[in-house]
Amino acid sequence: MISIDLIAGARPNFMKISPIIDAITAAAGEGKAITFRLIHTGQHYDKNMSGSFFEQLGIPEPDVNLGAGGGTQAEQTAAIMIGYEKLLMEGEKPDLCLVVGDVTSTMACTITAQKLHVKVAHVEAGIRSGDWSMPEEINRMVTDSITNFFFTTSEVANESLRKSGVEDERIFYVGNTMIDTLLKHRPRFQKPEVWDKIGLEKGKYIVMTLHRPANVDQEEKLKELIQEIIDHSGGLPLVFPVHPRTKKMLQNLGISHERLHMIDPLGYLEFNYLVESAKAVVTDSGGITEETTVMGIPCMTLRDNTERPETITEGTNELLGTDPQAIKPAMEKLFSDNWKTGKVPYLWDGKTAKRIVEVLLQKLG
Incomplete structure (x- = not known):
């Protein structure tokens, strides 16, 4: 049985995690040996995050809430790391820690997992703004420097990872789980x-x-x-x-x-x-x-x-x-109606999470 910790700490994380929960549940329903534990670090807490937000996106209540909200960047990072380390040391370790996006929780849980020899997958890996004044950029760089499996949204992200020395066999161009969520719920706006x-x-x-x-x-x-x-x-x-x-x-x-x-x-x-x-x-x-x-x-x-x-x-x-x-x-x-029309990027088709789970079953099974 492949066991996965799904980490989320801020509202955008839950939009990215929601389709992955659906895809793991669907795979398990087909008899695949895969299970997950949803961990809310507590990084952000507001009324929209509990109750209505979970209901709207069909997200189950988290299995664990680390309650690590508030404080400075360093205080929050430390609280999340202490909480997740305790969880990993007291119970059975998962086969994989899956993190999404670029918030403090993403970086903090990646560091904690790796130090306790738990592999890490980063969804939305390789994106870069080049702006080190943004905390998110530091979180992305640290996370990607110690990740095992990189799930990307674009060829630009793939190239950025290659430039930093990541081998092609660890990069999986799968699309955008945020768009999975958008397309699933669009008829229900x-x-x-x-x-x-x-x-x-x-x-x-x-x-x-x-x-x-x-x-x-x-x-x-x-x-x-x-x-x-x-x-x-x-x-x-x-x-x-x-x-x-x-x-x-x-x-x-x-x-x-x-x-x-x-x-x-x-x-x-x-x-x-x-x-x-x-x-x-x-x-x-x-x-x-x-x-x-x-x-x-x-x-x-x-x-x-x-x-x-x-x-x-x-x-x-x-x-x-x-x-x-x-x-x-x-x-x-x-x-003046001169705005560009634009097109939907490759693989932003609502099937990203399914592709992620297929890769995980292949790599961890």
Whole structure:
């Protein structure tokens, strides 16, 4: 029996893990000797993460919650490592520790597993932004430096791993599990309350998300960014799900406008309903650029770099940088109907998790 620990610590992790749970369950149902234990490190905890989020994506309750939330980067890393080490030392070790993405939990559990001689598989391996100021970049590099099996989303990621000395036989180009989740749940997207409340119409509003420190922690820059978006958004409503900290900062700055609708963060099904029907999305998130690419929605990314270049070279995403002055020309391009059409990258077909489990059965069986 192949036993696998599935590690998740933050909301995007669960979107990536969910289809892998489905694929392992399906394989076991076909008589394959494979089982899993879902471990929630507790890195992020919010109301959307328990209850409704698990229900919406059909994720079972975690088998273990390490409860390692809060604190500084180092404190959180240490708490996760201590919790996972204790779990591994007190019970039976799994055959494999499977980590996804690039959060603190990903790196911390990889280090802990390897030190206790448990093999590691990294889903979404090899992606790089080149920006060492982002904690995620450090997490990716450390994780990939001690991983056994690398599951990748693009040829760019494959090449990045090869350059760092990873042999081809350990790289498995399988696609994107985040897109498995999107395609599975797309027929179930739910209209959020804000739709009727402000009278939204398909293709006649813009969705915004901003959370990176480079955009939201500098008051004047945030104010200028929002103002530029308001000024050049063609008179359309702007729907902005914001975290309380950012919302408070916006209110302190006195930013308000009749077309700017600041709302609480949404569930997965509600948020993607909004994105699928939007004219465009303005964001600084990486994952959203993948979802907009698959749904064919124009996306403007307010960052100086991206770890997902295929969303630009193949998809509907454009990297604008963090200068607020970049908003106007991008919006002009959007409203003159000159935005690129884009295409869905290779293997982003909803079958990635099945391919991952097939590889694991072959390599560990």
